[in-house]
Amino acid sequence: MTVIVKKTTQLIAGIIFLYGIYIILHGHLTPGGGFAGGVILAGSFILLILAFGSDFLHLLREERGSTLYENLAILIVLFLALSGLLAGANIFFGNWLPHGTPGELLSAGFLPLYNIFVGIEVAASILTIFLALVIFKEEVMK
Amino acid sequence: MELAISVIAGFMILGAIYAIHARDLLSAVIACGIVGYSLVICFLLLKAPDLAIVQIVVETITLIIMVAVVLDSSREEAYGKFDRRAWITAGTAVAILFALFWFMWMASADLSPLGDDTLRMANAYIDGAVESTGSVNLVTGVVFDFRGYDTLGEATVLVTAVLGVLTILRIRGRKG
């Protein structure tokens, strides 16, 4: 890509990443949540890969990392759900943390935690799919 | 409200018909984008901002993936001769479509008009939801508290789809 595209991407990608984090953290207060924010996070990474081209070995390392994060995040969601079964009200997906005042950032017990980890999981999944497609094309080129 | 949604749905049908009949695969993919982005406006009119945010980003990424696949190929739609098998397929399609249309015509007698509360259990998810989940956004409350099992299942499907993509694309063929 040209210098203009690269420079614009450098300016914009960080802001998109920050916006995704905002959407995830405020998921229980405003429209959005783990699914929407996760896709936006993946979008910022995809923008960087599209603009700066593909360094093959670098992509392989990134793919290993994103697969790891994806599996860890889904396991943590499962453990959080199981913790409701073991502690508190003995309900799978039980929400036994104190709820706090509705409308504040630190409220709603487990819901922000679920939002964060589902967001990481969605972002890592979509990034992994995209990286697999890019690496496949690179391998064919060689 | 119903008029606006009907007009946008009409645009979506036109876009879908063009996407199915386009000669060039790239324009077919972009016409599929018409359908997706019109759906975003429909979600906004139907008071579903959560869905609008997700759909607009997902549609963009879907278009990127589809264009990446199509640009790799020769891009031309394979129009063969309209032979006997094509006639049989088209006849079967029209017959199935008419059968489904008849079912919809029968079912539409029981359908409440738009804006009526079709789903009568909705109040159970709204009354007292803020006290029991602590979440101001009712959709997040349903996704992660009332219907957490569904979300866990969907997350598992997502992981399975990623495993499928990795298996299909990264496996080495026998010929290398």
Next chain:
Amino acid sequence: MTAYWLCFILFLTGLYGVITRRNLVKIAISLSVMEFSCFLFLALTGYREGGVAPIVDVAEPVQTYVDPLPQAMVLTAIVIGLATTAMLMAVIIRIYRKYGTFDIREIKNLRG
């Protein structure tokens, strides 16, 4: 009622594409059109006349909210739709590398 009918016609358009097209990319596009019509139908059933978006203002609650249950179902289904479309595209690109065509009838002939 018109909106429901147009939504159903959109579904039928996608189904027609899946049955009659021979190009794999066209079939994937038709499948995603069918998916969009299902999302639209679920969102339509959740709509209420005069309702507001399901976000509660604790200070001054409103009487009617739009139904949050179909929205929650569609929210997860959209992301799953992206993953399945990407998987379909992965299968298609693999088939194109092997046979050099998108036409399902030619692929059937090539296998012999």
